[in-house]
Amino acid sequence: MKFNKLIAAIAIASLCACSANSQVAKNGVKTPKPIQLFNGKDIKDWTPKIKLHEVGENYANTFRVEDGLLKVRYDGYSDFNQQYGHLAYKKPYSYYLLKVEYRFVGDQTKGGEGWAWRNSGAMLHGQDPKTMLKDQDFPISIEGQLLGGDGKNERTNSNLCTPGTNVVIKDKLFTPHCLSSTSKTYHGDQWVTAEFLVLGDSVIQHILDNQVVLSYNKPQIGGSNVINYDPAQKTDGKLLSEGFIYLQSESHPIDFRKVELYDLSPYKADQTKLKQVVDALLKK
Template sequence: MKLRSLSLSLALGLLCACGSNAQVSNKVAKAPKAIQLFNGKDIKNWTPKIRLHEVGENFANTFRVEDGLLKVRYDGGYDSFNQQYGHLAFNKPYSYYVLRVEYRFVDEQTKGGEGWAWRNSGAMLHGQDPKTMLKDQDFPISIEGQLLGGDSKNERTNSNLCTPGTNVVIKEKLFTPHCLSSTSKTYHGDQWVTAEFVVLGDSLIQHVLDGQVVLSYNKPQIGGGNVENFDPKQKIDGKLLDGGFIYLQSESHPIDFRKVELYDLSSYKGNPEKLDAAVKAALAK
C-alpha cells in the first residue's frame, strides 16, 4: 500500500495523539519482515474464547479456515446468537508493532444479533491473556479497533475506537466514553478492506485506512466499564497498557479475513528516530 499521509511525532520520545503536524523522518529504514499471524491453513496458533463457553472451546466451529480464509460463521449450532460474543486471540503478546488486517463482511447477520452488531467486528489490541477470561465474560479487557461495513446508503465511519474495560487519552484529556468515531469514509458492500494499526506500547495508537490516519490517541489504560463478568484481579483501573494480546472478533455478522500480519517494532523501542522510520516503512509495504 502506498503511504499517502502520515504524521507521527516521536521527538525525544514524547508521542502525542493530538493531530501533530510534525513530519515523518526522512531517514531510510527497512521494516522488519512481516509475521503472518494467520498462516492461511489453520488456527493452531490462536485461542478462541466465546461467551458462555470455556477458554479454548471453538463453539459451533465459529472460527474456521476454508479456501485459505479465516472465516467467522454461525451455521454450526447458533439457534440464536444469544450474546455469545466471540474472540480469537493470537497466542503471543506484542507491544510495539504495525498490524495489518484484510477483511470483508459477507452474507446476512445471524438470528439474534443486535442491531449495532450488523457488519460489525474488530481487532482487539493490548488485550488481556485469554486464559484469564471467565466463562461468562463478554469481551476481553482491551482496546478495540472497530471494523464496520456500510449499508450502501448511509455514512458509517470505519476503524473507530471502542474501549471494553479501558480508557485512552486524547488531546491530553482522559477519554471515558465507550466509543469514538474516526474520520474515515464509509466502506460499503462485500469489498475487501485493509485496516492498519500503529501500536507503540502505551505511547501511541493510530488507526490507518488507505494510507490516512483516521484516529489517534495515547496512554491506553485499564478503566471504565463496558465489560461484564470479568475476574476483578484482571481489572486494575489506571494501569497503563503497554502490550497484550491481539484478538479478532465474532459479534454475529459473518466475516472473512484473508490476511492478518504484523511488523514487530520492539527492537526500535529505545530509538525514536529509527522507530519513526520503521513505522513509515511498514505502512508503505
C-alpha cells in the same frame, strides 16, 4: 511525555504522501519482515474464547479456515444469544504495526444486535485469554472497530471502543465507550485493509488507505463496558504497554485473508530509527 515529538512526526507522515518517505525507503531503510499471525491453513496458533463457553472451546465451529481464509460463521447457532466471540493470538505484543485484510459477507445471524450488523474488530493490548471467565463478554482491551456500510448511509470505520479500558485524547482522559474515526464509509463486500500502529502505552493510531483516521494516547484499564470478568484482572488506571491481539465474532459473518504484524520493539529505544521504519512500512 517523551514520545510527543515522535507521535506528531508519525501522524504528519501518515497523513500525506510525503516524498521524504519514498526517499527514506530508497535510501535503504531496513524494515522488519512481517509475522504472519494467520498462516492460511489453520488456527492452531490462536485460542477461541466465546461468551458462555470455556476458554479454548470453538463453539459451533465459529472460527474456521476454508479456502485459505479465516472465516467467522454462525451456521451452528440457533440464536446468537449475545455469545460474543474472540480469537486470541498465542503471544502478546507491545510495539507493532498490525495489518488486517477483511471483508463482511452474507447476512447477520438470527439474534444479533442491530449495532452488530457488519461489525467486528481487532482487539489490541487484550488480557490473556486464559484469564477470561466463562460468562465474560469481551476481553479487557482496546478495540479497533471494523464496520461495513449499508450502501447508502455514512458509517465511519476503524473506530475506537473500550471494553474495560480508557484512553487519553488531547491530554484528557476519554471515558465514553466508543469514538468515531474520520474515515470514509466502506460499503459492500469489498476487501479492506485496516492498519493499527501500536507503540506500547504511548500512542495507538488507526490507519486506512495510508491515512491516520484516529489517534490516542496512554491506553489503560478503567471504566466499564465489560461484564462477568475476574476483578483481579481489572486494575483501573494501569497503563497497557502490551497485550494479546484478538479478532471478533459479533454475529455478522466476516472473512480475514491476512493478519500480519511488524514487530517494532527492536527500535523503541531509537526514536529516529523507529520513525524511519514506520514511515517506510506505511508506504508499502
